[in-house]
Amino acid sequence: MDDERSSELERRDARTIEEKPRPDAATEAAVRRSLGARRPVGAPRSAEPVDRLDLLTDVLTPELAALAVLWLGGTRRASTQTRIAYSDDLLLWAEWARRELGRDRFALDLHRAEITMWLTQQQDAGATESSIARRLSTLSSLYRYAASWGLQVVSPISDDDHRPKFHRGRRATSARVLLADDISAILAAATDVRDALVVGLLFTGALRVSELCGADDSDRQDEGRRTWLVITRKGGESVRVPLETTVAELLDLYVAIRPPWTGPGPAPLVADAAGNRLDRHDVTRLLRRLAKTAGIPRPEKVTPHSLRATAITDQKRRGLNAEDIQELSGHADVRTVMIYIDDDGRAERVSAITDDLGRVMRAVPRHLRRSGS
Structure with missing residues (x-):
């Protein structure tokens, strides 16, 4: 026994x-x-x-x-x-x-x-x-x-002792919202193509910084006169977003001078000077440097999310309806909301939004753009 x-x-x-x-x-x-x-x-x-x-x-x-x-x-x-x-x-x-x-x-x-x-x-x-x-x-x-996995662990994190209490609505730690004119000033302060491209992508696409940093060169799609970018939303969902015309032109120019990629897998869409993928800290430093040069008050408070929040707020102030704002921003509940409206012409509506936000791209210095554009 x-x-x-x-x-x-x-x-x-x-x-x-x-x-x-x-x-x-x-x-x-x-x-x-x-x-x-x-x-x-x-x-x-x-x-x-x-x-x-x-x-x-x-x-x-x-x-x-x-x-x-x-x-x-x-x-x-x-x-x-x-x-x-x-x-x-x-x-x-x-x-x-x-x-x-x-x-x-x-x-x-x-x-x-x-x-x-x-x-x-x-x-x-x-x-x-x-x-x-x-x-x-x-x-x-x-x-x-x-x-x-059945491992014998007990979380030491207590909701009572450790979890910060957040209040609904905007608060002191919410992203700082700028004006479209501020974004124009930031673009005008750009001295190289990559910086202008990053600002243009974040603002006209209302992108999260994770979506920008996670994009690969292979995620770009050209269809006729419109360029699209496949991005990965929160939760892993892949969606296509349209690129505003000047942003697409800047991307063409940047790709021609982008540092070579030597790592495994596809090359990142935007890289640092050494050719490595940008992270959110790189983008934050880039934006604050441009904001300081542009004379934006409190440049240290400008973050990548500021550009996304500014784009959404700008379109709200210009009368865009809530459903299309949710489509632009890609919030988690967009699917639930969008089933109640006609999906026909959705791509055209979002493209129009992107083009309207692209009005600030006229501030990109001419020497950074194609001759004659």
């Missing part, structure tokens, strides 16, 4: 080992491609970028590193920029645990009091409620995913 029980325990232990999170090679390769590279946390700006997946492997326990690959590769995190944001937040958690808790490698073993300590430090450092909420959400999501 003892021998039978021993054999059963061995079989059970074997099943447990087999069920541990272990990503296959294809999933790991796909996650590695989508994450790209970045400088190590705390490294000087001159440091060479390192694959994010290698950075995670260095700071996470082997078990958590394997779980993180599966977590990042899941369909709920299908957007490239979502995966990058989650991995960067996880790197920040690991660096905090190393610095404050003395952990060489990060694991899902934090206690409630430690989260309270992290929260207090974030608030003392002036972190916004939205940043705190996002990083807590990242950690909470990973804990839930670990529990779904």
